[in-house]
Amino acid sequence: MTNLMKASQQAIAAVREARLAIRNGFDKPTAGMAPGMTQANMICLPREWAFDFLLYAQRNPQSCPVLDVIEAGGHETVLAEGADLRTDIPRYRVWERGELVDEITDARALWQQHPDLVTFLIGCSFTFETPLREAGIDVRHITDGCNVPMYKTNRLCRPAGRLEGELVVSMRPIPADKVADAVIISGRFPAVHGAPVHVGEPHLLGISDISRPDFGDPVRIEPGEIPVFWACGVTPQAAIMKSGVPFAISHAPGHMFITDVPDAAWQGA
Amino acid sequence: MTNLMKASQQAIAAVREARLAIRNGFDKPTAGMAPGMTQANMICLPREWAFDFLLYAQRNPQSCPVLDVIEAGGHETVLAEGADLRTDIPRYRVWERGELVDEITDARALWQQHPDLVTFLIGCSFTFETPLREAGIDVRHITDGCNVPMYKTNRLCRPAGRLEGELVVSMRPIPADKVADAVIISGRFPAVHGAPVHVGEPHLLGISDISRPDFGDPVRIEPGEIPVFWACGVTPQAAIMKSGVPFAISHAPGHMFITDVPDAAWQGA
Numbered sequence: 415m416t417n418l419m420k421a422s423q424q425a426i427a428a429v430r431e432a433r434l435a436i437r438n439g440f441d442k443p444t445a446g447m448a449p450g451m452t453q454a455n456m457i458c459l460p461r462e463w464a465f466d467f468l469l470y471a472q473r474n475p476q477s478c479p480v481l482d483v484i485e486a487g488g489h490e491t492v493l494a495e496g497a498d499l500r501t502d503i504p505r506y507r508v509w510e511r512g513e514l515v516d517e518i519t520d521a522r523a524l525w526q527q528h529p530d531l532v533t534f535l536i537g538c539s540f541t542f543e544t545p546l547r548e549a550g551i552d553v554r555h556i557t558d559g560c561n562v563p564m565y566k567t568n569r570l571c572r573p574a575g576r577l578e579g580e581l582v583v584s585m586r587p588i589p590a591d592k593v594a595d596a597v598i599i600s601g602r603f604p605a606v607h608g609a610p611v612h613v614g615e616p617h618l619l620g621i622s623d624i625s626r627p628d629f630g631d632p633v634r635i636e637p638g639e640i641p642v643f644w645a646c647g648v649t650p651q652a653a654i655m656k657s658g659v660p661f662a663i664s665h666a667p668g669h670m671f672i673t674d675v676p677d678a679a680w681q682g683a
Numbered sequence: 684m685t686n687l688m689k690a691s692q693q694a695i696a697a698v699r700e701a702r703l704a705i706r707n708g709f710d711k712p713t714a715g716m717a718p719g720m721t722q723a724n725m726i727c728l729p730r731e732w733a734f735d736f737l738l739y740a741q742r743n744p745q746s747c748p749v750l751d752v753i754e755a756g757g758h759e760t761v762l763a764e765g766a767d768l769r770t771d772i773p774r775y776r777v778w779e780r781g782e783l784v785d786e787i788t789d790a791r792a793l794w795q796q797h798p799d800l801v802t803f804l805i806g807c808s809f810t811f812e813t814p815l816r817e818a819g820i821d822v823r824h825i826t827d828g829c830n831v832p833m834y835k836t837n838r839l840c841r842p843a844g845r846l847e848g849e850l851v852v853s854m855r856p857i858p859a860d861k862v863a864d865a866v867i868i869s870g871r872f873p874a875v876h877g878a879p880v881h882v883g884e885p886h887l888l889g890i891s892d893i894s895r896p897d898f899g900d901p902v903r904i905e906p907g908e909i910p911v912f913w914a915c916g917v918t919p920q921a922a923i924m925k926s927g928v929p930f931a932i933s934h935a936p937g938h939m940f941i942t943d944v945p946d947a948a949w950q951g952a
Binding site: 480 | 730733734737738741742749752754801843844
């Protein structure tokens with residue numbers, strides 16, 4: 415983390431333009447934006463809950479890989495020079511006592527009202543989508559211009575302190591003859607969810623209707639394609655919901671924070 | 684961590700015998716005991732300091748690789764069935780306001796006086812000593828039956844909250860024609876300090892006299908041998924000292940907790 419790979423000048427310019435557009439009101443899912451640059455999930459909790467959350471992440475590293483932790487009150491990250499975490503995410507969710515109470519596009523007022531928020535940036539499976547596409551694997555939600563489908567599962571994470579909750583997964587339909595490639599390619603990125611947790615058989619994960627995701631949009635599954643499931647950085651939001659955390663802010667699923675770090679930095683990490 | 688590799692029945696029997704001997708009074712460094720089983724550094728802090736410490740570990744993973752975290756008051760670990768962290772370490776150090784105030788062999792009374800201690804088990808470079816020896820590399824402190832030499836360095840860790848401190852390193856003299864092997868073999872174990880942080884030139888790490896380690900014992904360096912330095916799990920103790928933590932318990936350097944997990948479990952992790 416102290417010696418993070420540097421991106422090219424061009425890539426940095428593109429990512430800054432993307433963050434500026436977001437700060438100025440862009441309000442859509444970020445999949446496919448600034449390709450090759452690391453996107454991150456965000457979750458902020460009061461200082462009093464920060465240890466429980468960091469421990470939850472440590473105990474569930476496949477779903478909650480920590481990329482950076484910003485100490486109480488901060489809104490800057492070593493992963494993105496000049497970025498402001500209060501404005502540079504397209505859409506935020508606001509949580510009270512485990513319930514979603516609001517969606518907003520600017521979180522500065524909330525940061526002022528809650529000066530002790532600790533912010534966690536968590537890896538996102540978007541990181542291995544560029545290598546998947548480079549290997550000739552269609553990433554359906556990018557092709558179709560929608561949000562990735564995400565599902566709560568029947569698998570419980572290992573609890574930590576007052577936090578417990580289900581594993582959330584993202585799903586990409588993959589042609590049967592490309593599943594092995596998709597496993598191998600994503601497996602090279604253990605720091606951003608890595609290889610799939612489940613291939614096919616959604617009902618074994620407790621997913622009764624694949625066309626109705628809990629977060630994001632449904633996508634086409636063509637004949638000959640298998641639904642492949644990866645651990646997802648929305649897992650912390652499921653823990654917020656289940657554990658009744660008094661207050662939290664997260665990104666809205668699919669609406670990520672885009673960093674200055676190339677996806678390649680996490681390969682083999 | 685949830686699917687930890689299982690050791691053989693024989694290895695488990697050997698490690699239980701070792702822990703029982705320790706519980707019954709064995710009071711020496713543990714290098715070479717129960718070969719092939721993971722040994723761990725321990726550090727316990729009050730609940731109120733636990734977030735800062737877990738964040739310090741997250742920001743300095745090479746020196747502070749977290750193997751398990753035991754929540755406030757606990758003294759059992761998923762890494763060793765039936766073990767008691769209050770008695771199954773040969774020697775403990777007791778810290779007050781950053782100063783070493785006592786060394787003891789049974790910590791039960793302290794656990795009772797401080798019911799909110801959070802305990803961290805941290806990886807130890809002993810894990811790659813068995814593979815080093817299997818590759819024909821002499822591990823001097825095992826051969827000579829003493830403690831590994833450890834040194835504070837001039838390299839600062841990345842701070843976290845109220846915690847700051849120097850990187851501590853362990854040193855093994857390695858014949859010049861074996862240094863590359865030692866790098867490659869230890870590099871296969873990133874979860875337990877991994878490859879060396881420095882090879883030769885101790886003065887560049889701020890070590891003025893290699894024959895006077897800050898922790899452990901000095902070892903012979905034969906002609907043709909290079910001192911090779913690995914990040915060390917005593918690094919948290921340096922942070923305790925520098926940051927004036929009000930109360931802490933640690934293992935005494937070299938006097939480790941021996942788990943039920945084979946060293947091989949951490950290979951490539």
